[in-house]
Amino acid sequence: MNDLMIDYFMAVATNLSFTKTSEELYVSQPAVSRQISLLEKELDCKLFKRNNQRTELTEVGKLYFDLFSRYKADLINTKIEAAQILGKTKGTIRVGFLEGWDLFNIIPEMMKRFHDEYPQSEVVINCCGIKELTSSLLTDSLDIAVTMKNSVQNYFEFQSYDVAEIGKILLYSADHRLADRNDLTLKDFSRDIFIAPWEIVDKLIIDAIASYTRPYGFIPELRFVKNHESLITCVRNNMGVAIVDDWVWAKDAADLKWLRFNARDIVATARLKTKTTEQVLFMEEILKDIIQNQENSKVR
DSSP states (O other), X not given: OOHHHHHHHHHHHHHTOHXXXXXXXXXXXXXXXXXXXXXXXXXXXXXXEEETTEEEEOHHHHHHHHHHHHHHHHHHHHHHHHHHHTTOOOOEEEEEEETTBOOTTTHHHHHHHHHHHOTTOEEEEEEEOHHHHHHHHHTTSOSEEXXXXXXXXXXXXXXXXXXXXXXXXXXXXXTSTTTTXXXXXXXXXXXXXXEEEGGGTTHHHHHHHHXXXXXXXXXXXXXXXXXXXXXXXXXXXXXXBXXXXXXXXXXXXTTEEEEEEEEEEEEEEEEXXXXXXXXXXXXXXXXXXXXXXXXXXXXX
16 A cells, blocks of 8 residues: 555545546546555455446445545644654645635735744645645645635534635626626526536535525526636636636626625635644634635725
8 A cells, every 4th residue: 555545545535536536636547546446455345336427435435534534644744743853844835725716915915924933934825626625635735725614514634714704796708698787686697507617516516506596596507617717718708607706806807797696605724633733723823814804804
């Protein structure tokens, strides 16, 4: 058994998709399947069951998922503690954010405050989709993430803190047939195709979009695209509309319009419960403070 097998297993267990995992890790699907098969052979058990094109963890697979989650977190913490004992305290902290957000009011202050305390440490930023953020936390590719609460709240491995409420908006092209109207509601877009990132094609996104539109009397037709950048491109070219977070950077683009409607979600910080190094906890406090203060200032 090696870390490659474990990393591939953790990624598939999080994505519940061999295809998505291969794309995330930039390897072929057979390569992912081969590592899983080797791990199953070594552990003498089946870790996944596949029915009707669905991938699920077996009961034994769930046990190993819990075990490897603890192992990965304990290993990195031990490495950091060992480095501190040896005087190698420079280190790197990896922070993830949901792709598409305008982070101009967060990252500069975050970097300054962190480097004031740890001037020799490096901060690496990674912006990606909801599933990839969760997978990266579980496989120790990220130390801490700022993401949607509903994507992490059901994982007992995570320690998460609510930091903000975020509104939802409907994004549409300035060339849309309704672009000249000022009295629009979400119901006016019931005949449109709604674009969503393929990266999070699962019950979470389908149920979320339905919950936003159902009060307006419809469930939209969905079309999934590769990622957030593809979503923005489609909307800009009037190929559909999209429900996005109010923090999205693209809403101020000249070729786009947006409509605020009555829906909100919770933004949270998340890390592994076992990831309790001094730098990670300090970064967690910085993010909580910056985002909460930023949101409070909007209310005043």
